[in-house]
Amino acid sequence: MSMLEVEGVSKRFGGIQALQGCSLSVEHGSVTGLIGPNGSGKTTLFNVVTGYARPDAGTVRFEGTAIDNLPPDRILALGIGRTFQMVRIFPRLTVLENMHVPVRRQGLAGVLSGASTHEERARVLDLLRFVGLERLKNEPAGNLSFGQRRLLEIACVLMAGPRVILLDEPGGGVNPTMLRAIAGHIRELNGQGITFFVVEHNMGFVMELCHRVIVMHRGSVIAQGDPEAVRRDPAVLEAYLGE
Amino acid sequence: MTDGAGARRWDRAGIGLLLLAALAFPLVFTNAAITTYAIFTLMWVAIASAWNILSGFSGYVSLGHAAFYGIGGYALALMAESWHLTTGGYATFAYIPLAGFIAAVFALPIGWIALRTRKHSFVVITIAFIFLLQLLAFNLQGITAGSTGLPLPTPPWTGAFFNVPFYYATLVLAVAAVGVAAWVRRSKFGLGLLAIRDDEDRALGFGVPTGVYKLAAFVLSAFFIGMAGALDGYFSSYVYPQFAFNPQTDITMAAMSFFGGLGSVAGPIVGAVVLEPVQQLLSVNYADLALVVFGLVLLAVIVFLPAGVVPTLSAWARQRAARSAPTGETGAPAEALAPIRGVGESS
Numbered sequence: 234m235s236m237l238e239v240e241g242v243s244k245r246f247g248g249i250q251a252l253q254g255c256s257l258s259v260e261h262g263s264v265t266g267l268i269g270p271n272g273s274g275k276t277t278l279f280n281v282v283t284g285y286a287r288p289d290a291g292t293v294r295f296e297g298t299a300i301d302n303l304p305p306d307r308i309l310a311l312g313i314g315r316t317f318q319m320v321r322i323f324p325r326l327t328v329l330e331n332m333h334v335p336v337r338r339q340g341l342a343g344v345l346s347g348a349s350t351h352e353e354r355a356r357v358l359d360l361l362r363f364v365g366l367e368r369l370k371n372e373p374a375g376n377l378s379f380g381q382r383r384l385l386e387i388a389c390v391l392m393a394g395p396r397v398i399l400l401d402e403p404g405g406g407v408n409p410t411m412l413r414a415i416a417g418h419i420r421e422l423n424g425q426g427i428t429f430f431v432v433e434h435n436m437g438f439v440m441e442l443c444h445r446v447i448v449m450h451r452g453s454v455i456a457q458g459d460p461e462a463v464r465r466d467p468a469v470l471e472a473y474l475g476e
Numbered sequence: 477m478t479d480g481a482g483a484r485r486w487d488r489a490g491i492g493l494l495l496l497a498a499l500a501f502p503l504v505f506t507n508a509a510i511t512t513y514a515i516f517t518l519m520w521v522a523i524a525s526a527w528n529i530l531s532g533f534s535g536y537v538s539l540g541h542a543a544f545y546g547i548g549g550y551a552l553a554l555m556a557e558s559w560h561l562t563t564g565g566y567a568t569f570a571y572i573p574l575a576g577f578i579a580a581v582f583a584l585p586i587g588w589i590a591l592r593t594r595k596h597s598f599v600v601i602t603i604a605f606i607f608l609l610q611l612l613a614f615n616l617q618g619i620t621a622g623s624t625g626l627p628l629p630t631p632p633w634t635g636a637f638f639n640v641p642f643y644y645a646t647l648v649l650a651v652a653a654v655g656v657a658a659w660v661r662r663s664k665f666g667l668g669l670l671a672i673r674d675d676e677d678r679a680l681g682f683g684v685p686t687g688v689y690k691l692a693a694f695v696l697s698a699f700f701i702g703m704a705g706a707l708d709g710y711f712s713s714y715v716y717p718q719f720a721f722n723p724q725t726d727i728t729m730a731a732m733s734f735f736g737g738l739g740s741v742a743g744p745i746v747g748a749v750v751l752e753p754v755q756q757l758l759s760v761n762y763a764d765l766a767l768v769v770f771g772l773v774l775l776a777v778i779v780f781l782p783a784g785v786v787p788t789l790s791a792w793a794r795q796r797a798a799r800s801a802p803t804g805e806t807g808a809p810a811e812a813l814a815p816i817r818g819v820g821e822s823s
């Protein structure tokens with residue numbers, strides 16, 4: 234059984250068929266790439282998998298359980314984290330405060346007590362050290378550079394303890410140095426057992442990092458396999474050149 | 477470091493001094509005109525701080541919370557009527573939390589309805605509620621006596637001393653409202669409200685119970701504003717629909733919070749302390765000009781200090797500290813960002 238299984242998912246926005254019978258799977262412990270021309274439905278697929286959009290048809294299963302119809306917070310609690318193409322952080326909260334938002338508390342006493350316990354803060358600082366943002370911990374997140382915001386968003390998602398993370402164009406608007414740093418973090422986290430499903434346009438990044446690549450075009454999967462084979466696939470070349 | 481122990485000690489010392497000054501105030505200034513200013517200033521500290529818990533922290537700007545001010549006043553009047561409390565006294569103050577509680581009970585369904593909508597429509601719905609409740613106060617003659625208004629227990633105190641019990645009661649209310657706002661700001665609940673302000677859907681996706689938090693903040697604000705309305709009613713001995721349910725009360729509480737700085741604990745205090753005496757002075761001496769001048773001051777603040785006075789000043793102080801201590805680990809923006817920007821980060 235694959236970790237994540239998408240089966241025959243369709244999603245329509247008015248006149249646009251964003252997803253059309255899309256089926257794919259992501260294996261436990263892999264770094265799986267998702268590529269395809271702009272508008273091919275990659276972000277929509279991520280939205281469906283993480284509960285930010287409801288599919289019109291088809292099912293999504295996470296470790297065998299159907300999750301299409303669950304709200305985003307339930308899906309995150311099950312272990313699927315994600316980042317956004319346009320980066321969603323809380324700009325007027327400090328870096329530290331951002332990191333505490335995904336930490337859940339049970340009961341009234343937990344909610345009414347301080348925003349940060351010692352154990353929570355220790356985990357936050359560990360993760361901030363890991364992504365290299367510790368020195369900026371008291372800075373409003375809106376003051377960070379775009380690349381730093383991407384790192385913060387990834388660190389925030391890690392606070393929720395996900396087993397698989399969907400990254401939507403982590404290299405978008407980020408310089409090559411920062412992208413290399415992000416690739417390093419992904420490799421290290423993958424070594425610790427976290428599965429990654431990554432949309433990215435930078436082919437060097439995809440070829441170097443991904444065990445397997447899935448190619449989408451007009452809402453469906455047109456090719457998949459190891460990175461080299463996919464790169465040489467004529468259907469893939471045509472999809473990109475046809476745009 | 478913004479959360480250094482040294483800074484906290486200074487904060488605590490400052491708060492202690494302020495409290496002492498507030499406690500001693502009526503002993504030093506016995507003139508009734510001056511203590512009346514002080515009472516209304518403290519009243520607005522309480523109202524603006526309570527309003528800030530909902531609107532400043534969560535970003536849901538309510539222009540209808542004066543409804544709960546009115547409900548608080550009428551609640552106390554109706555309690556007095558049905559329990560035959562015609563002469564007041566110190567014991568009357570004990571009914572004020574009950575009036576606040578009744579306002580909070582009303583806030584539950586009103587908030588539940590208003591919070592069905594997102595931020596912009598929410599403002600409009602809250603405005604509708606204040607007018608609706610004013611209309612009800614005018615027209616439910618059997619309960620409210622309409623435009624005749626309702627009497628409250630008459631305070632037994634006379635002369636210059638009249639204001640003193642009210643001064644201390646209002647001080648207690650203001651300290652409680654500010655204390656609760658400060659505690660909310662530091663709690664997990666408050667962090668959730670601030671996350672809602674910045675990106676509600678993302679907060680929801682991270683598991684913040686946004687619906688419950690928004691409603692809780694709505695009701696908590698209403699509770700304190702209801703108590704302020706009851707206290708004001710007792711102080712003035714009468715409630716009338718047009719003064720109890722007054723849209724201008726809504727504008728004032730919002731304006732004070734905007735002036736001082738939305739979402740900070742000190743902001744609404746500064747807003748009330750600066751603007752309430754100004755408003756009072758203007759309305760005594762230049763009644764017609766009062767609103768105009770008040771409006772212009774506000775416009776200037778919103779244009780030139782959009783974050784409000786307190787956040788602007790503290791950012792400015794932090795920058796100065798960074799400039800005067802360029803080597804120390806101050807955590808100031810410019811220098812903390814520099815090394816990481818130096819890696820070659822764009823934007």
Ligand SMILES: Nc1ncnc2c1ncn2[C@@H]1O[C@H](COP(=O)(O)OP(=O)(O)O)[C@@H](O)[C@H]1O
Nearest residue numbers: 246249251269270271272273274275276277278
């Ligand atoms: N919320 C939406 N409303 C309307 N159209 C949408 C929406 N989201 C995506 N689309 C459309 O669906 C198609 C797929 O978009 P998207 O999933 O963002 O593609 P990709 O991420 O591969 O670039 C595009 O044509 C896009 O314009």
Ligand SMILES: [Mg+2]
Nearest residue numbers: 275276277318
């Ligand atoms: Mg996309």
